[in-house]
Amino acid sequence: MEIITGSRRTPLTWALTVTFVSLGIYLRQPVLSGICLLLALMPFALSKGLEVDLPNSRLRHFTKIGGLRIGEWEELPPVSRVVVKYFSQLGTSGRPGRMRTDQEAFWVVMLSVAGSANGIVVERLALTAKADALQLAATLAKPLGVPVVFIHPQEAPHGVTV
Numbered sequence: 362m363e364i365i366t367g368s369r370r371t372p373l374t375w376a377l378t379v380t381f382v383s384l385g386i387y388l389r390q391p392v393l394s395g396i397c398l399l400l401a402l403m404p405f406a407l408s409k410g411l412e413v414d415l416p417n418s419r420l421r422h423f424t425k426i427g428g429l430r431i432g433e434w435e436e437l438p439p440v441s442r443v444v445v446k447y448f449s450q451l452g453t454s455g456r457p458g459r460m461r462t463d464q465e466a467f468w469v470v471m472l473s474v475a476g477s478a479n480g481i482v483v484e485r486l487a488l489t490a491k492a493d494a495l496q497l498a499a500t501l502a503k504p505l506g507v508p509v510v511f512i513h514p515q516e517a518p519h520g521v522t523v
Contacts, residue, residue: 377401411483413437415504420481441475443502445494447513448485468494472501473510 381401385394408425414434423432449466466488471480483501486494498509 378404413501413504438477438481439475440472440481440505440507442473442507443498443505443509444471444473444480445469445498445509445511446471447488470494470497470501472505 378401381397382394385397388394406427409423410425410430411420411422412430412432413420414437418437419434420437421430421432421434423430425431446469447466448469449464451462451464453460453462455461468486468488468491470483470486472483473480484494484497486497495509495511502509
């Protein structure tokens with residue numbers, strides 16, 4: 362089972378593609394045009410993902426370049442559930458008198474390992490992508506045969522099985 366997690370094409374990616382290709386054509390340099398086209402197409406050839414091999418009980422995070430997947434296999438521990446969890450942290454930076462504190466918050470989709478406080482983080486998604494996080498969790502949980510648990514400190518303090 363392969364799940365592509367980092368292949369989102371943003372409007373900025375499209376804008377950079379058009380800009381690079383246009384620049385190469387405008388300057389009428391065939392070599393520069395070719396280089397610009399290759400640079401512009403790089404984001405479309407790269408993606409990141411998670412591959413789970415259930416028959417051999419292993420998994421890997423990979424980077425896909427074209428059709429080639431690069432990443433090391435590791436043993437899949439006994440997964441007890443797939444968790445979608447709200448996570449936030451405060452980051453402080455600056456110098457005394459000019460300190461700045463920013464809150465970073467996102468959804469974490471992770472595989473919870475039975476009998477362990479550690480889990481396997483599959484993906485971190487923006488707070489606006491709650492539906493995507495739940496969909497990814499359901500996609501993972503189905504072949505593993507485990508429940509999806511949604512944890513949010515304000516909505517469900519003890520977790521709700523979805």
